[in-house]
Amino acid sequence: MRKRLSALGLVGVAALVLTGCAPAAQETTETADTQTSATAEAVDPVTLTMWSWRTEDVEKYNTIFDVYEAANPGVTVEFEAFLNTEYNQLLATGLEGSDGPDLAMVRAYGGVQALIEAGQLMAIDGVVDTGSVEQSLLAAATGRTDGSLYGVPFATQTLQVFYNKEIFDELGLSEPTTWDEFTALNEAISAGGYTPLALGAKDSWMLPIFHEIVGAARYGGPEFRDGLLAGTTDFNDPDYVASIQIVNDMTKYMVDDVIGVSYADSQIQFTAGTAAQYPGGSFELGSFTDSGLDLGVYLVPTPPNSVSTKPISAGWADGSFAVNKTTENEDAALDLMNWLASPEFGQLFVDEVKQFSAIKGLTYSDPVMKEMDELFASGPTAYINLVDMRYGEPVGSTLIGEGIQSMFLGDMSATEVATKLQDGIATWFTPGA
């Protein structure tokens, strides 16, 4: 009986989480435009609360907001962080009730649409000056159905190859500038007794990332994306198929049975010095630096028959700052949003939080970060399967991730992976919409 109760409990708890999301669901739209008496609050002391999932950065954000508070007497910013994995539910619930935050970090692209559609966020077009923000990243906080802007992106991630400088020095190797050099480099690392590429192929989310790193130049990066969104091409495009084939060709530079290697294992391969290179995202930088590695970074040179003439680095926005539509401190919240979109905040964010900011023209004191920033600027593109293909079910990155796993297992060809991706997203994605 106890076990049967716990079976009920599973469904019950799952349902409970959902219940928490949605009390009094239909009331939100009406409370939207009550913002008349907000002007008087500028002189009164105001406390703005901001919610976040970055529990590890609370101190850093407090330092950043100290600067804002010093420049804006009477304004206090309270930064509250919650467990990352539970944040989405907490925020959705908080925005429904009266005890929600004034501002909040929200997820990017498809991840924020539910909040926008539920009418929980304030549109900021024309109210917040986003001129300093990298314009291509604004899509992260744009409503898919109404095209309005609902947030200011705060962090970005970029993709590239990390390498262990000590191993490169030991084997007398240098960063490749052509595809032939890239192949020769991997052969030389192999001959030197190291694994050329560390990859956690057991964790399917890592595979589309690897595909972008080695294949983006082959399929053409931004040009392909434009065509895809306009409907002039799709994922069955021969160049896109060829880019997936490159992923398969790269397995000879990985350990045997790479399909059984987890993401965590692949990190150990690199930090323990058994693998010389790690194709990964900027989000790895912290743990790689902490492990004391002498790090180098480069972009994979253009493969033969590439559509792009230069190497490409894919990137995306990690999240945005947004305003609760029912905040009682609208003016103060929008003032803060304007500051969050300014180079002053961007530089503080870079220096304190040590991540890449969405604000243009900042200086990075860390040499590796500086180089990564320059690499991204030299050939930026959007990580399509995350940026554009997460607005419905199934999501693009899951489709191609599982497809590449099947390809590694010999159950699918590159063409079939592309078809699986195209057919999957075609169930909800309409080009040109």
Added chain:
Amino acid sequence: MKTKSKSHGAMPVRIGMAFVIPALILFSVFIVYPLTTALGYSFFSWKGTLRGDFIGLENYVTIFTKPPFDEALPNAFSHNLLLFAGAMVFQNSIGLLLAVTLHKIGRLKRLFQTMFTLPYLVSPLVVGYLWSLMLSPLFGPVNATLKAIGLEELALPWLGDPTTAIWAIVFITAWQWIGFPMLLYGAALGGIPEEVTEAAEIDGANGVKKFRLITLPLLLPALGTVTILTFIGAMEAFPIPYAVGGSTGSPAGATDVMALLFYRTAFESGDIGSIGTSSALAMLLFLFIFGVAVVLRTSLARAERKIYG
């Protein structure tokens, strides 16, 4: 009335209620209420947390007919059934074997019982992660040992190959839960009166016959309980598959189960209507578990009545 109940030594209704009410409140608030709410949610369309129109069974139609559910649901469900079959064949039969053996040896019984039951006390999520480390093709001791003793061809990427990955989950689950059927069977074996077995021996029954004709029928109630609990456990499997294959059931959906599908739909979906579809999935899973558990329980009761008269 009052005096009558007192004379029978039973508890007065009011005091009885006082004991029942706290549990009843908790049960209602944390189980009945969310369950009925989820049922309600599954009949509506959703935009984030904003409830839309009443759409009847459309969410249920979606999870049976539309991608990715049309493929993912049968795939995940078949894995749940496989987990159940695997647990019945391996976990429960080995559990019975252990129980019978321990029942015979008597000495050191407690020690072995404790040893076999220990993994049961560790969180299944931890067990899953531990085993994914053990089975890692790079650093895992399992493949290292196989290679060291010359069985290189057996050093497979256990969790990376779809044919072995789901069986690895069956094995890990069995490793953790083996003590549970063992304890239940052990207790039932202890309850079989010695006179019965002795009488059988006098009538000339050998070991196998004794087990088949005396022990097994008398174990039927325990067998039924273990079967039902194993069924529920297999249908709601989540932590071990999650720790081993992640939320997508890597590799390529080979370890996907119903609870993972629910988790992805509810919390990782790009679809803004996911509250509706995930509620429908949760209800479906609940109704299936509940229905089968009731059927199993009834047929078991019937079988028991047949044996015990």
